[in-house]
Amino acid sequence: MATSREGDRFHYRGLVIGVDIGGSKVAAGVVTPGGRILARTRAETPHRSKSPKTVEDTIAAVVAELRRSYPVRAVGVGAAGFVDDQRATVLFAPHLSWRAEPLREALRSRLQLPIVVENDANAAAWAEVRVGAGRGAADSVVVNLGTGIGGAVVIGGELYRGRHGIAGEFGHMTVVPGGLRCECGNRGCWEQYASGNAVTREARELAAADSPVARGLLNAVAGNPSLITGGLVSELAREGDLACVELLEEAGDWLGLGLANLAAAFDPELFVIGGGVSESGELLLEPARRAFRRTLTGRGYRPEPGVVAAELGNEAGLIGAADLARDALPRWRQGRRQRRIGTPPRRRGRLR
Template sequence: MAELAIGIDIGGTKVAGGVVDATGHILTRARRSTPHRSTSPQVVEDTIVECVDELLAGVEGHRVVAVGVGAAGFVGADRGTVVFAPHLSWRNEPLRERLQARVAAPVTIDNDANAALWAEARFGAALGESHVVMITLGTGIGGALLVDGRINRGRHGIAGEFGHMQVVPAGLRCECGNRGCWEQYASGNALVREARDLIAADSPVISDLRARLGADDGALTGPFITEAAQAGDPTARELLADVGEWLGVGLANLASALDPGRFVVGGGVSAAGELLLAPARDAFRRQLPGRGYRPEAQIVLAQLGAEAGLIGAADLARTGG
């Protein structure tokens, strides 16, 4: 049980932690609900420390060499400051410094998408490829970049915010303040918004999905639409195909800029599997500049699921990646 590290993955709704060995295997887990976004940074910090203490107690007698935290937000180049977190109350928060005062092992902070990509590169779908772009499709779109086998964080530490590339000039308004961002067309929010628009228009094409939904409009979520599509609902499949096409358009843009060998697609929406990726690959091939005369990046599903973030955070802290 040498070379153990703790990984903490902080999302908008949960704090998930685990003790991870050098092979990426999780030995023990802890989980807490994420304090509401209006709470103080201190409350979130307390929640993280609670998870770390519980995990340390679970491997008492064994040495934990590092603690890695993956945060859903902009993490500065110092890998210690959370510059901005849209779903939490962190604004230029010196999180590593505050945690280090309360945790015995060395602490490292990173963006959650960077952590997920590192896990996939070390133990999952990106294994063996040196140039990788990871896209995480959830409420919005997150991303991360591997270049020559190392995470590329950019000059200021916040590279990979691919969801805010503009793909439609003067398009839909995005929470970031701009219009036409990629995540407004290829995310879980986009999937649900399109379904709601069809229901509001009383479109007959959505009658089967509406019947499946029943009277509870609150049940209309990305996972609900994905489950309906997997059960054969034609409109749910069409909605996923639309999101997949927009995904492919964005990936073609990224291929032009970054020329990766592989795209790894994770996040909650990726649970749709080939219902999402097949139309994405088709759109990617149609939009790719120089198509037919250049190598094409693979587009594959992430393998490590919801635990990629904590595995990667632990391994980054342990290896210094």
């Protein structure tokens, strides 16, 4: 990137590394205050049977790689799981092996940088609100469709985290009592019907049944249903494969049902739909809007929230995590000054 020396100084004063930990990858990037990513790297997420330290090793490695080229001030980590209200401990991660894992302290001692740990969906939502599809909407709900379903609520321009820091776990709302088993331990969770995993499962079952309508899917994977992915379903749907179009419509129906429930609870101005499945675009979103309108409480007699696609794609999580860590820097500086002069810190308000 060709910039002036003055421009470089401006960027470097605000550079933060954002890390996004999903069920299958660790992605990291150096992010400017305006949300621009200057450098990226990624690594495979270790299998859940491995120790939490192995995941921490992966995070430390990608951060170290980026720090070799950029002077950064802090690290924000978006973790796929429940994060406590201090943004320090991962209480529970359904797709990883963390249980009450003190991730902030573990990384801070290794990296010697200020660390913020946030739920990955909260981080992605914050990015969309600040610099993406939700900018300008004071009250919005962001739903991320990936391996599972994450989400976040922004009220009055502030990220709402709940009393214990774990609001927004929409994917684990029960939509089918006694339904499909979820990795969280319950049955009938929303993410079992509208996530990327759900689309993949349904497509594989259709292909394994050797249904004539699945011929395009089977041809694409040389007759091996286990090779079918949600991305492949989206690709074939865009090419006009009717079975794949129907699979996305079915997921869209479930998505719309869940959005109607969220509208009844939060009455937002806008829904922003992100995550890998959302890359299917209108093939998913239009069925979702139809189902949403059919199910919305008070339909026809209330303002209807918009339903739009996210703009930042897979980079939203790391952009948002970086921005949240940058926002926290003044409070860290205040805390250090107070400790240095021996005065007790003021009671800290809730971070955004």
